[in-house]
Amino acid sequence: MTRAIAALLVAALSLARPAPADAYLKFGFRVGATTVDVKWTGVPVRYFVNDRDIPGVTAADMRAAVARAAATWQGVAGTTLRFEDQGLTAAAPVGLDGRNTLGFLDRPDLDRVLGATSLLIDASNGSLVEADIFFNTRFTWSVAPQGESGRVDVESVVVHELGHFVGLGHSAIGETEPLATGGRRVLGSGAVMFPIALTPGATADRVLQDDDEAGVQDLYAPDAANRTSGSVTGRVTKNGRGVYGAHVVAFHAETGRMVGGFALNANGDFVIAGLDPGPHILRVEPLDDADVESFLSGGVDVDFRAAYAPRMAVAPVGGSSGAIEIQVVPK
């Protein structure tokens, strides 16, 4: 089961695109010649919860789950992000109505989509104007505190979709295996923003991972993050040419933090920000653990083998490592 992101298209809007040169993946929006982060510029971000009950989950349950998920995101150290619950509404969690609405929606046609977020963006500056999230009633849901086997945990999916709601794209820190019935099964996930959900009943995605926190800090606490963290820079090459879409994971051997980033141009350049200061092991792999389109669109090179950087990269406080080249070979 995959989660999908949808960008709401209206006049003067366009599809969200990845912002260049950062860890995790942020939504970006082209304003003139530059790409800016897609984010909320005014706080608190007010939202409503649809008043619909479904089997196993009342509207009140849903509202409580959303409140917990919102608290999870705004609890990340140093961020200015704040949410404000405006109560229940009969409005559907889709369409332009001036409200940010979350709730259940019947989408039997989307047989692999648990939930989706639509964003309305101000084309003049990339700021978010409205966002809605729907959760697909095609699936059976649960709000059991310890999870419920066979039922999708509401809070886990709300946390993921709220990541999109605040401007984050998908993370690629995860390993999967193909299923005989189609789709892929997650073996391990290092981010709530990984595009494929854990097995129904799992509740691990209620808790943000390092990569998620680095992403939201980048968007909503850049000054604080810059004072205490560092970044690594480099380039992924294959036969001397840049590899667009290569996924690079930085692992800090002392703290165990793992933060990912992407080579987001044809030169294969990458920057991973929000890192703990110190030496990092860099591992690069192709985007082959989920649908490539769930991360980036167009021209992503997945024809190479996973590899390590030839040396550690040291992230200094408030600065960046020297550029490091990671050479990969075709599969």
Add this chain to the structure above:
Amino acid sequence: MLCALASASAFAQTGDTPSVQAHHVTVSGGLVWTSGYAIGDANATLRGNAVGPTAPPFTLFRAQSSVDGSAGVDARVGFAITRTLTVEGGLSYQQPGITTELSGDAEVAAATIDAEQLSQYIVDIGVLWEVPRLKLGARARPFVIGGGGYLRQLYDERTLVETGSVYYAGAGLRYWLRGGDGLRRAFGLRGDARAVWRRGGVEFEGDVRTMAALRLAAFVEF
């Protein structure tokens, strides 16, 4: 060889006891070698996928890191409180590298990667005690030493500093090539072997690490 012979002659003429004089200062300089040591193992893990809040983690890869053995330079200044007891301070500089062995990766063969080289400084203070009743010939005097100091390690690009502390204990030998007389200075060679305990610095598990160190230096007494 010529120098050593000349010195031996001078020492024989003066008939000095092979020992530092009380309230004299000694200055020494030489080479130091330190053995490599582990700085920590780490597993890069992802959350496993199972029902409930926790599941066995999925290991992406394992990393075992160590600081390589290295040689460097060492300079010391000592003040003899008595003929057998000297307080001394020193500064050493070495450039060890970090090596990391990677394994357990389902997609990548086991590999070894190098970190950037470290510039390592140690400033220490300690005591040196010549064992009074223990002599090895006319010119050699064994001693024991112990002390502690400040460790500073900079990554090669000099963008990040790690600090810590070191403690050491060991034993060694002073060998006089020439005794002092008037304006002539006594000088000789000294060597020691130490066990070194290091806390902090570049360290991935927060443990105290133990290593061996050897030092060989020439000294002059003033």
